[in-house]
Amino acid sequence: MSIDVLSPGRALLRRTGHSMPAEKGREVAGPVQGPVPGLVEASSGSLAARLSRESLERAFSDRFRDGRTEASSKGNVAAIVIGALALVAWVFACMTMKPADYTDLGLISAANPWFWLALAGGVGSFTCALRAKHFHAGLALFALLVVIAVLWTTPSVIEGTIRVEATYRHVGLADQLARTGQLRRDLDAYFNWPGMFAMLGMVQASAHVPELLGVARWGPSLAALGYIAPLLLIARSLTPQRRLQWLAVGIFFLVNWSGQDYFAPQTLAFWLMLCILGVVMTVIRRGDDPDAQGLSARMARIRVPLNTEGLHRVWVGDEGVRLRLSRAQWHTVHAVLLLGVGASIASHQLTPVMLLLVLFGLWLVGRTPHWFLWFGGGVMFLLWLAFPAAPFVAGHLYDITGGLMGTAPPPGASLTTSSVSGRIASGSAQHVLAVHARIAQTLVVWLMAALGTVLLISARRRIRGVILLSGLPFLLIPLQPYGGEMLIRAFLFSLPLVAFLVAVFLSGVTSGRALWRGVAMFLVLMVLGVSTVLTRYGNERGESFRPAEVTAYDWFFQHTPTGVTVQQMTPNTPHVWQRYASDTWVYQNDAGPGADWSTPISGTSLIKSVKTSAPQSKTVYVVYTKSQQTMAELMGNIKSGALDRAASALNEDPRYQLIYHNPDASIWKVVGYK
Amino acid sequence: MKDARLYAALTLCALTCLAAAFGGPAGFKVVAIGAFVIFAPGLVLTHLLRINDNLLSLVIMMMIGPSLWVAISTLAAFSGWWAPTATVVAMAAILGALCLVLMRTTVLGRPGPTADPHRHRFTAHLAEDPVITKSRKHRGAFPSPYDE
Numbered sequence: 001m002s003i004d005v006l007s008p009g010r011a012l013l014r015r016t017g018h019s020m021p022a023e024k025g026r027e028v029a030g031p032v033q034g035p036v037p038g039l040v041e042a043s044s045g046s047l048a049a050r051l052s053r054e055s056l057e058r059a060f061s062d063r064f065r066d067g068r069t070e071a072s073s074k075g076n077v078a079a080i081v082i083g084a085l086a087l088v089a090w091v092f093a094c095m096t097m098k099p100a101d102y103t104d105l106g107l108i109s110a111a112n113p114w115f116w117l118a119l120a121g122g123v124g125s126f127t128c129a130l131r132a133k134h135f136h137a138g139l140a141l142f143a144l145l146v147v148i149a150v151l152w153t154t155p156s157v158i159e160g161t162i163r164v165e166a167t168y169r170h171v172g173l174a175d176q177l178a179r180t181g182q183l184r185r186d187l188d189a190y191f192n193w194p195g196m197f198a199m200l201g202m203v204q205a206s207a208h209v210p211e212l213l214g215v216a217r218w219g220p221s222l223a224a225l226g227y228i229a230p231l232l233l234i235a236r237s238l239t240p241q242r243r244l245q246w247l248a249v250g251i252f253f254l255v256n257w258s259g260q261d262y263f264a265p266q267t268l269a270f271w272l273m274l275c276i277l278g279v280v281m282t283v284i285r286r287g288d289d290p291d292a293q294g295l296s297a298r299m300a301r302i303r304v305p306l307n308t309e310g311l312h313r314v315w316v317g318d319e320g321v322r323l324r325l326s327r328a329q330w331h332t333v334h335a336v337l338l339l340g341v342g343a344s345i346a347s348h349q350l351t352p353v354m355l356l357l358v359l360f361g362l363w364l365v366g367r368t369p370h371w372f373l374w375f376g377g378g379v380m381f382l383l384w385l386a387f388p389a390a391p392f393v394a395g396h397l398y399d400i401t402g403g404l405m406g407t408a409p410p411p412g413a414s415l416t417t418s419s420v421s422g423r424i425a426s427g428s429a430q431h432v433l434a435v436h437a438r439i440a441q442t443l444v445v446w447l448m449a450a451l452g453t454v455l456l457i458s459a460r461r462r463i464r465g466v467i468l469l470s471g472l473p474f475l476l477i478p479l480q481p482y483g484g485e486m487l488i489r490a491f492l493f494s495l496p497l498v499a500f501l502v503a504v505f506l507s508g509v510t511s512g513r514a515l516w517r518g519v520a521m522f523l524v525l526m527v528l529g530v531s532t533v534l535t536r537y538g539n540e541r542g543e544s545f546r547p548a549e550v551t552a553y554d555w556f557f558q559h560t561p562t563g564v565t566v567q568q569m570t571p572n573t574p575h576v577w578q579r580y581a582s583d584t585w586v587y588q589n590d591a592g593p594g595a596d597w598s599t600p601i602s603g604t605s606l607i608k609s610v611k612t613s614a615p616q617s618k619t620v621y622v623v624y625t626k627s628q629q630t631m632a633e634l635m636g637n638i639k640s641g642a643l644d645r646a647a648s649a650l651n652e653d654p655r656y657q658l659i660y661h662n663p664d665a666s667i668w669k670v671v672g673y674k
Numbered sequence: 675m676k677d678a679r680l681y682a683a684l685t686l687c688a689l690t691c692l693a694a695a696f697g698g699p700a701g702f703k704v705v706a707i708g709a710f711v712i713f714a715p716g717l718v719l720t721h722l723l724r725i726n727d728n729l730l731s732l733v734i735m736m737m738i739g740p741s742l743w744v745a746i747s748t749l750a751a752f753s754g755w756w757a758p759t760a761t762v763v764a765m766a767a768i769l770g771a772l773c774l775v776l777m778r779t780t781v782l783g784r785p786g787p788t789a790d791p792h793r794h795r796f797t798a799h800l801a802e803d804p805v806i807t808k809s810r811k812h813r814g815a816f817p818s819p820y821d822e
Contacts (some may be wrong), residue, residue: 181756205758
């Protein structure tokens, strides 16, 4: 079961022309002799030269060789101490921060000095661990966990309830399957891609628990923990330098403002994609030379038919750690990969498309020699659309292919509400500031990634795989008419590779033992982290819920019969975590970014909405919670207090009987509804 | 300990059977069954695969469980054969039995103590290490005439 690790030294051997062209599939080990011509030649010139002359030689030289002989150094001790202090500060922050202090800027408005101290400590500990004389992966992991705790877990701790309305829906879907095992494929898209909900339903039912709210609350933290290993594997397949690998992983967490990491099928599918990507980019079949396979390899051979060893194979192993597997291991691992692709297809609509594009891209650049991954995955995807998801596909052809095929939107479909301009322009001034901060942070990250690309090019590193994988997600934008939503997802999908490029840049410009370089790295990471507090949690005022709101729904589920119609002003409430399919849930408006609502909310408009959306209703309840007002106000749909006033008016309306009330929620029964 | 994965998987299988069959606190049940679903299949398969790279093994180990259970539960939902407790307990029993078989195989496959240590002085130290030899059974660099 021997496995060869293609070491960077061996790769340099090939690049410098010192390689011994052994027979295919066998590697030649040996020390690198003399300077590296590629690096030296790249050191003359303009921007690339300035960036590469010092920084590259530092970044890619043996100065960062891992020290394994000494267990500790000043940097490591500092990382432990600062990280421990940051944890203490974070505990104090969680005890003192109050969600009631949220403004339209979100979490950042409630952050106190303890929080900033914790964030600075986490980032500082991470920087110390990365720049310690003797790098220790365990310390980098510890510091990264501190950063994740501060940046990804704080809202879950201080709010006391699950954040993001969709999470409650997903808990409700798992509950529906746990209780009945029935797929209502005619109801909505979720039941046509039920993979994750079926798995969770099986866990819930076999554990005999009423719901999974307790698990869902920690969704972002669990997702972050799950991301670490596959991200590290991806980074390791791109560079053999451990500090750079960990820096790339850290940057992913520090700049990920997308907020798409919660108790959701997309999170599971994205995580599976990261795992599959990491494995595919790492393993090589024994006897295979992956860079002699694939379309690009054939093209290279066409261009230089006499020098396949030179042009195409020159970079083999230069990009990171690759592992050779035996035939049995190879087949088993790829069977597991196909299982993962299948699970992704069964769980989410969009992510498998991205996954198949990635697999196709990897085959195209010769990173994986087998086409069956993308082809087999594509066949599975089409079969899923044709059979299990047929009820949804038949009725939503425009949603699936509208952007690609140019199909006319159905009557009443409004694209303006989800467009990019709508997202940018709507909402309060503070909310607009948060949206603009997201755009600015994204542009800065992409700029740093571009500079990282320049560094790699200057070092004559093969970057086509990295460029391809970081650019492929943007092909999704015209695929569906999601507007700004698709941009967010494209950003997320490209982030693992973009984070690597940013890490290359940052490592390149801050490498060296001078103290100011370490301070510079800390400051850059800190700026990214602080901006992520604003960009990631800018909607937190609308996306968080009060415990009294959850209590109101708990009361509702226990004291009302099933099979009723529930009318809400907007869907932004902690609802449907039970009775997902047995009750009919109707919303008069969708609190999305965009223009003002045309129809004012009133008792009459609510009843009219029920009659239009659910004409078969016999018993109707109306539920109002504070979060409906908050989100609609945040998104610029209504003026301050408009829904509160409408809810107060319902108390005076004889058609509405108030049956439950607490400071944050009210429930009415519509009397004499016909 | 080379069999640590098998022991971990066996523990998860046992805890899952306990939680599903006999109950307990809600937190314990969710954690036990959740950990079983996520980790147990991967622990067993990565033990069989014996990939000598911890990070790659970890990623493969993590992705096997959720992928497998998404497939099983989706199939159960579409086929109408929805019996969560029975499915989970059956899988735990199968995986637990597999763990026991693998542990027994591994233990028996190891070279046992010998009365004459010099006789095996030049053989491989571990049963897993491949020993290149032309004969079907490796007899060491200096085989004893008693082996013939």
